[in-house]
Amino acid sequence: MTEERVAAPSPYMSETDATQPRTLRLDDPAVVLKDVSMTYRVREEADKPWWKKPKVIEVEALKTINLAFSHGESIGIVGRNGSGKSTLTKLIAGSVLPTSGQVRASSVPVLLGVNAALVQQLSGRQNVILGCRAMGLSESRIKENYSKIVELAGLEGFMDLPMRTYSSGMSARLRFAIAAAAEPEILIVDEALNTGDAQFRERTRKRMDGLRENAGCVFLISHSMSTIREMTNRAIWIDKGELVMDGDPEEVTVAYRRYTWLLGKEGRQQDAADHRDSFKNRLRPVTIEEVNTRR
Numbered sequence: 001m002t003e004e005r006v007a008a009p010s011p012y013m014s015e016t017d018a019t020q021p022r023t024l025r026l027d028d029p030a031v032v033l034k035d036v037s038m039t040y041r042v043r044e045e046a047d048k049p050w051w052k053k054p055k056v057i058e059v060e061a062l063k064t065i066n067l068a069f070s071h072g073e074s075i076g077i078v079g080r081n082g083s084g085k086s087t088l089t090k091l092i093a094g095s096v097l098p099t100s101g102q103v104r105a106s107s108v109p110v111l112l113g114v115n116a117a118l119v120q121q122l123s124g125r126q127n128v129i130l131g132c133r134a135m136g137l138s139e140s141r142i143k144e145n146y147s148k149i150v151e152l153a154g155l156e157g158f159m160d161l162p163m164r165t166y167s168s169g170m171s172a173r174l175r176f177a178i179a180a181a182a183e184p185e186i187l188i189v190d191e192a193l194n195t196g197d198a199q200f201r202e203r204t205r206k207r208m209d210g211l212r213e214n215a216g217c218v219f220l221i222s223h224s225m226s227t228i229r230e231m232t233n234r235a236i237w238i239d240k241g242e243l244v245m246d247g248d249p250e251e252v253t254v255a256y257r258r259y260t261w262l263l264g265k266e267g268r269q270q271d272a273a274d275h276r277d278s279f280k281n282r283l284r285p286v287t288i289e290e291v292n293t294r295r
Protein backbone atom coordinates (compact mmCIF):
# COMPACT_ATOMS: atom_id res chain seq x y z
CA MET A 1 0.00 0.00 0.00
CA THR A 2 1.19 3.51 -0.73
CA GLU A 3 1.42 6.03 2.04
CA GLU A 4 -1.73 8.00 1.39
CA ARG A 5 -3.85 4.86 1.17
CA VAL A 6 -3.90 4.20 4.89
CA ALA A 7 -6.78 2.36 6.47
CA ALA A 8 -9.66 4.44 7.65
CA PRO A 9 -10.16 4.05 11.37
CA SER A 10 -13.14 1.82 11.83
CA PRO A 11 -15.62 2.56 14.57
CA TYR A 12 -16.83 -1.01 14.33
CA MET A 13 -13.84 -3.13 15.29
CA SER A 14 -12.34 -3.05 18.73
CA GLU A 15 -9.30 -4.79 20.15
CA THR A 16 -9.95 -3.74 23.70
CA ASP A 17 -13.55 -3.21 24.58
CA ALA A 18 -15.62 -5.20 22.17
CA THR A 19 -18.75 -5.15 24.27
CA GLN A 20 -18.97 -1.37 24.60
CA PRO A 21 -21.69 -0.17 22.24
CA ARG A 22 -20.82 2.87 20.23
CA THR A 23 -23.16 5.57 19.09
CA LEU A 24 -22.21 7.26 15.85
CA ARG A 25 -23.19 10.88 15.46
CA LEU A 26 -22.83 11.49 11.83
CA ASP A 27 -21.93 14.75 10.27
CA ASP A 28 -22.30 14.70 6.51
CA PRO A 29 -21.52 11.05 5.75
CA ALA A 30 -21.67 9.79 2.16
CA VAL A 31 -23.81 6.71 2.87
CA VAL A 32 -25.59 5.51 5.97
CA LEU A 33 -27.45 2.26 6.56
CA LYS A 34 -29.43 2.48 9.76
CA ASP A 35 -30.97 -0.75 11.09
CA VAL A 36 -31.20 -2.04 7.54
CA SER A 37 -32.28 -5.58 6.71
CA MET A 38 -33.33 -7.22 3.49
CA THR A 39 -35.49 -10.28 3.00
CA TYR A 40 -36.46 -11.26 -0.52
CA ARG A 41 -39.83 -12.90 -1.01
CA VAL A 42 -39.83 -15.31 -3.91
CA ARG A 43 -42.61 -17.48 -5.30
CA GLU A 44 -41.63 -21.13 -5.46
CA GLU A 45 -41.50 -22.42 -9.03
CA ALA A 46 -42.32 -26.04 -8.16
CA ASP A 47 -44.20 -28.32 -10.52
CA LYS A 48 -47.56 -28.08 -8.85
CA PRO A 49 -51.09 -28.53 -10.15
CA TRP A 50 -52.48 -25.18 -11.28
CA TRP A 51 -55.10 -25.01 -8.53
CA LYS A 52 -52.49 -25.14 -5.75
CA LYS A 53 -51.20 -21.76 -4.62
CA PRO A 54 -47.42 -21.46 -5.01
CA LYS A 55 -45.54 -21.16 -1.74
CA VAL A 56 -43.76 -17.89 -1.02
CA ILE A 57 -40.24 -18.46 0.22
CA GLU A 58 -38.39 -15.83 2.21
CA VAL A 59 -34.67 -15.40 1.69
CA GLU A 60 -32.97 -13.39 4.40
CA ALA A 61 -30.18 -11.81 2.37
CA LEU A 62 -29.07 -9.22 4.91
CA LYS A 63 -29.66 -9.27 8.66
CA THR A 64 -29.98 -5.98 10.53
CA ILE A 65 -26.91 -3.93 9.79
CA ASN A 66 -25.69 -0.46 10.80
CA LEU A 67 -22.98 1.06 8.66
CA ALA A 68 -21.73 4.49 7.76
CA PHE A 69 -19.33 5.49 5.03
CA SER A 70 -17.54 8.79 4.69
CA HIS A 71 -16.55 10.94 1.78
CA GLY A 72 -13.05 10.01 0.70
CA GLU A 73 -13.35 6.31 1.48
CA SER A 74 -13.01 3.43 -0.95
CA ILE A 75 -14.63 0.37 0.51
CA GLY A 76 -13.98 -3.19 -0.57
CA ILE A 77 -16.74 -5.71 0.07
CA VAL A 78 -15.74 -9.36 0.41
CA GLY A 79 -17.68 -12.51 1.17
CA ARG A 80 -18.63 -15.89 -0.23
CA ASN A 81 -21.19 -16.37 -3.00
CA GLY A 82 -24.63 -15.54 -1.73
CA SER A 83 -23.38 -13.76 1.38
CA GLY A 84 -25.28 -10.54 0.60
CA LYS A 85 -22.67 -8.30 -1.07
CA SER A 86 -24.75 -7.38 -4.12
CA THR A 87 -27.81 -6.94 -1.96
CA LEU A 88 -25.89 -4.44 0.14
CA THR A 89 -24.77 -2.46 -2.91
CA LYS A 90 -28.26 -2.57 -4.46
CA LEU A 91 -29.61 -1.12 -1.22
CA ILE A 92 -27.00 1.62 -1.30
CA ALA A 93 -27.81 2.34 -4.95
CA GLY A 94 -31.52 2.39 -4.17
CA SER A 95 -32.34 -0.26 -6.75
CA VAL A 96 -34.00 -2.36 -4.03
CA LEU A 97 -35.78 -1.10 -0.93
CA PRO A 98 -34.86 -2.52 2.47
CA THR A 99 -37.35 -4.67 4.34
CA SER A 100 -36.60 -2.55 7.37
CA GLY A 101 -34.43 0.42 8.22
CA GLN A 102 -33.23 3.43 6.31
CA VAL A 103 -30.60 3.97 3.66
CA ARG A 104 -29.39 7.51 3.08
CA ALA A 105 -26.88 8.82 0.59
CA SER A 106 -25.55 12.31 0.09
CA SER A 107 -26.03 12.07 -3.69
CA VAL A 108 -27.42 9.58 -6.19
CA PRO A 109 -25.06 6.59 -6.30
CA VAL A 110 -24.00 5.15 -9.66
CA LEU A 111 -24.08 1.37 -9.63
CA LEU A 112 -21.79 -0.21 -12.13
CA GLY A 113 -22.70 -3.86 -12.23
CA VAL A 114 -21.54 -6.71 -14.40
CA ASN A 115 -24.82 -6.44 -16.24
CA ALA A 116 -24.90 -2.65 -16.56
CA ALA A 117 -27.03 -1.99 -19.59
CA LEU A 118 -25.02 -1.30 -22.69
CA VAL A 119 -26.35 -2.27 -26.10
CA GLN A 120 -24.48 -5.18 -27.65
CA GLN A 121 -25.43 -4.32 -31.24
CA LEU A 122 -24.10 -0.77 -30.98
CA SER A 123 -20.47 0.21 -31.30
CA GLY A 124 -18.30 1.11 -28.34
CA ARG A 125 -18.48 4.74 -29.44
CA GLN A 126 -22.30 4.72 -29.56
CA ASN A 127 -22.41 3.02 -26.17
CA VAL A 128 -20.19 5.70 -24.64
CA ILE A 129 -22.58 8.37 -25.89
CA LEU A 130 -25.62 6.41 -24.74
CA GLY A 131 -24.15 5.60 -21.32
CA CYS A 132 -23.01 9.18 -20.72
CA ARG A 133 -26.41 10.56 -21.73
CA ALA A 134 -28.08 8.06 -19.40
CA MET A 135 -25.96 9.43 -16.57
CA GLY A 136 -27.04 12.96 -17.42
CA LEU A 137 -23.84 14.27 -18.99
CA SER A 138 -24.28 17.18 -21.40
CA GLU A 139 -23.21 16.79 -25.04
CA SER A 140 -20.25 19.08 -24.47
CA ARG A 141 -19.08 17.06 -21.43
CA ILE A 142 -19.44 13.85 -23.44
CA LYS A 143 -17.22 15.32 -26.18
CA GLU A 144 -14.76 16.57 -23.60
CA ASN A 145 -14.57 13.19 -21.85
CA TYR A 146 -14.72 10.85 -24.84
CA SER A 147 -10.98 10.38 -25.35
CA LYS A 148 -10.41 9.99 -21.58
CA ILE A 149 -13.01 7.20 -21.50
CA VAL A 150 -11.40 5.40 -24.43
CA GLU A 151 -7.98 5.78 -22.87
CA LEU A 152 -9.10 4.52 -19.46
CA ALA A 153 -10.84 1.54 -21.07
CA GLY A 154 -7.74 0.90 -23.20
CA LEU A 155 -9.93 0.42 -26.26
CA GLU A 156 -8.24 2.63 -28.83
CA GLY A 157 -8.87 1.03 -32.22
CA PHE A 158 -11.96 -0.88 -31.07
CA MET A 159 -14.49 1.90 -30.61
CA ASP A 160 -16.22 1.44 -33.95
CA LEU A 161 -16.77 -2.28 -33.52
CA PRO A 162 -20.07 -3.55 -32.10
CA MET A 163 -19.85 -4.36 -28.41
CA ARG A 164 -20.91 -7.95 -29.04
CA THR A 165 -17.43 -8.50 -30.52
CA TYR A 166 -15.74 -7.39 -27.27
CA SER A 167 -14.36 -9.85 -24.77
CA SER A 168 -15.92 -9.77 -21.31
CA GLY A 169 -12.85 -7.92 -20.03
CA MET A 170 -13.15 -5.27 -22.75
CA SER A 171 -16.86 -4.73 -21.99
CA ALA A 172 -16.16 -4.50 -18.28
CA ARG A 173 -13.44 -1.92 -18.88
CA LEU A 174 -15.72 0.16 -21.05
CA ARG A 175 -18.50 0.06 -18.44
CA PHE A 176 -16.14 1.19 -15.73
CA ALA A 177 -14.69 3.98 -17.87
CA ILE A 178 -18.17 5.27 -18.75
CA ALA A 179 -19.37 5.22 -15.14
CA ALA A 180 -16.21 6.93 -13.89
CA ALA A 181 -16.61 9.69 -16.50
CA ALA A 182 -19.67 10.99 -14.70
CA GLU A 183 -17.42 11.59 -11.68
CA PRO A 184 -20.16 10.42 -9.37
CA GLU A 185 -19.79 11.26 -5.73
CA ILE A 186 -20.77 7.67 -4.92
CA LEU A 187 -19.66 4.94 -7.29
CA ILE A 188 -20.41 1.25 -6.77
CA VAL A 189 -18.44 -1.24 -8.80
CA ASP A 190 -19.59 -4.84 -8.76
CA GLU A 191 -16.88 -7.22 -9.95
CA ALA A 192 -16.27 -5.32 -13.18
CA LEU A 193 -12.61 -4.79 -12.49
CA ASN A 194 -11.53 -8.38 -12.07
CA THR A 195 -11.21 -9.04 -15.75
CA GLY A 196 -8.79 -6.23 -16.49
CA ASP A 197 -5.08 -6.67 -17.09
CA ALA A 198 -2.32 -5.12 -14.95
CA GLN A 199 -2.20 -1.91 -16.98
CA PHE A 200 -5.94 -1.39 -16.73
CA ARG A 201 -5.88 -2.09 -13.00
CA GLU A 202 -3.25 0.58 -12.50
CA ARG A 203 -5.25 3.14 -14.52
CA THR A 204 -8.39 2.13 -12.61
CA ARG A 205 -6.69 2.47 -9.26
CA LYS A 206 -5.61 5.99 -10.18
CA ARG A 207 -9.11 6.84 -11.38
CA MET A 208 -10.67 5.53 -8.18
CA ASP A 209 -8.12 7.42 -6.09
CA GLY A 210 -9.02 10.53 -8.09
CA LEU A 211 -12.73 10.10 -7.33
CA ARG A 212 -11.98 9.48 -3.68
CA GLU A 213 -9.68 12.47 -3.38
CA ASN A 214 -12.49 14.66 -4.70
CA ALA A 215 -14.43 13.60 -1.62
CA GLY A 216 -16.14 10.77 -3.44
CA CYS A 217 -16.95 7.38 -2.00
CA VAL A 218 -16.26 4.21 -3.97
CA PHE A 219 -17.59 0.72 -3.21
CA LEU A 220 -15.97 -2.27 -4.81
CA ILE A 221 -17.21 -5.85 -4.64
CA SER A 222 -14.55 -8.33 -5.55
CA HIS A 223 -13.58 -11.96 -5.10
CA SER A 224 -10.00 -10.94 -5.83
CA MET A 225 -8.23 -10.14 -2.58
CA SER A 226 -5.37 -8.42 -4.39
CA THR A 227 -7.86 -6.08 -6.09
CA ILE A 228 -9.36 -5.22 -2.71
CA ARG A 229 -5.93 -4.55 -1.22
CA GLU A 230 -4.74 -2.51 -4.18
CA MET A 231 -7.80 -0.39 -4.63
CA THR A 232 -9.49 0.21 -1.29
CA ASN A 233 -8.68 1.79 2.06
CA ARG A 234 -11.40 0.06 4.08
CA ALA A 235 -12.85 -3.41 3.70
CA ILE A 236 -15.91 -5.15 5.05
CA TRP A 237 -16.47 -8.88 5.15
CA ILE A 238 -20.03 -10.15 5.01
CA ASP A 239 -21.06 -13.73 5.66
CA LYS A 240 -24.58 -15.15 5.59
CA GLY A 241 -25.98 -11.63 5.53
CA GLU A 242 -24.05 -10.52 8.61
CA LEU A 243 -21.12 -8.18 9.05
CA VAL A 244 -18.06 -10.15 10.19
CA MET A 245 -15.27 -7.61 9.93
CA ASP A 246 -14.78 -3.95 9.08
CA GLY A 247 -11.37 -2.35 8.86
CA ASP A 248 -7.99 -2.40 7.18
CA PRO A 249 -8.18 -4.17 3.78
CA GLU A 250 -4.93 -6.03 4.50
CA GLU A 251 -6.27 -7.49 7.76
CA VAL A 252 -9.73 -8.21 6.40
CA THR A 253 -8.47 -9.99 3.29
CA VAL A 254 -5.98 -12.10 5.27
CA ALA A 255 -8.73 -13.15 7.71
CA TYR A 256 -11.22 -13.84 4.93
CA ARG A 257 -8.70 -15.81 2.88
CA ARG A 258 -7.96 -18.04 5.87
CA TYR A 259 -11.68 -18.60 6.31
CA THR A 260 -12.14 -19.76 2.70
CA TRP A 261 -9.00 -21.88 2.97
CA LEU A 262 -10.38 -23.62 6.08
CA LEU A 263 -13.74 -24.10 4.39
CA GLY A 264 -12.02 -25.86 1.51
CA LYS A 265 -10.29 -28.34 3.83
CA GLU A 266 -12.05 -31.54 4.70
CA GLY A 267 -13.06 -31.73 8.36
CA ARG A 268 -12.15 -28.07 9.08
CA GLN A 269 -15.67 -26.59 8.79
CA GLN A 270 -15.90 -25.99 12.53
CA ASP A 271 -12.47 -24.32 12.54
CA ALA A 272 -13.68 -22.09 9.72
CA ALA A 273 -16.80 -21.12 11.65
CA ASP A 274 -14.76 -20.48 14.82
CA HIS A 275 -12.31 -18.35 12.86
CA ARG A 276 -15.14 -16.29 11.39
CA ASP A 277 -16.90 -15.94 14.74
CA SER A 278 -13.71 -14.78 16.45
CA PHE A 279 -13.87 -11.69 14.22
CA LYS A 280 -17.61 -11.29 14.39
CA ASN A 281 -17.44 -11.29 18.19
CA ARG A 282 -14.98 -8.42 18.11
CA LEU A 283 -17.42 -6.14 16.33
CA ARG A 284 -18.70 -3.36 18.50
CA PRO A 285 -22.44 -2.96 18.42
CA VAL A 286 -23.10 0.33 16.68
CA THR A 287 -26.12 2.56 16.99
CA ILE A 288 -26.54 5.33 14.50
CA GLU A 289 -28.05 8.29 16.21
CA GLU A 290 -28.10 11.12 13.72
CA VAL A 291 -28.31 10.76 10.01
CA ASN A 292 -27.43 14.09 8.59
CA THR A 293 -26.78 13.69 4.90
CA ARG A 294 -27.17 16.40 2.29
CA ARG A 295 -29.96 14.53 0.53
Ligand SMILES: Nc1ncnc2c1ncn2[C@@H]1O[C@H](COP(=O)(O)OP(=O)(O)OP(=O)(O)O)[C@@H](O)[C@H]1O
Pocket residue numbers: 040041042059060061079080081082083084085086087088
Ligand atom coordinates in the same frame (compact mmCIF):
# COMPACT_ATOMS: atom_id res chain seq x y z
N1 LIG B 1 -33.82 -10.95 -6.50
C1 LIG B 1 -33.67 -11.91 -5.59
N2 LIG B 1 -34.71 -12.67 -5.21
C2 LIG B 1 -34.56 -13.62 -4.29
N3 LIG B 1 -33.44 -13.91 -3.65
C3 LIG B 1 -32.37 -13.20 -3.97
C4 LIG B 1 -32.41 -12.16 -4.95
N4 LIG B 1 -31.18 -11.61 -5.07
C5 LIG B 1 -30.40 -12.28 -4.18
N5 LIG B 1 -31.10 -13.22 -3.53
C6 LIG B 1 -30.61 -14.12 -2.48
O1 LIG B 1 -30.03 -13.32 -1.45
C7 LIG B 1 -28.84 -13.91 -0.95
C8 LIG B 1 -27.70 -12.92 -1.12
O2 LIG B 1 -27.48 -12.75 -2.51
P1 LIG B 1 -26.44 -11.67 -3.09
O3 LIG B 1 -26.60 -11.64 -4.56
O4 LIG B 1 -26.60 -10.41 -2.35
O5 LIG B 1 -25.06 -12.34 -2.70
P2 LIG B 1 -23.57 -12.01 -3.17
O6 LIG B 1 -22.75 -12.02 -1.93
O7 LIG B 1 -23.55 -10.78 -3.99
O8 LIG B 1 -23.23 -13.28 -4.04
P3 LIG B 1 -22.21 -13.48 -5.28
O9 LIG B 1 -20.82 -13.36 -4.75
O10 LIG B 1 -22.52 -14.87 -5.72
O11 LIG B 1 -22.55 -12.45 -6.31
C9 LIG B 1 -28.67 -15.21 -1.72
O12 LIG B 1 -29.20 -16.25 -0.92
C10 LIG B 1 -29.50 -15.03 -2.96
O13 LIG B 1 -30.03 -16.26 -3.40
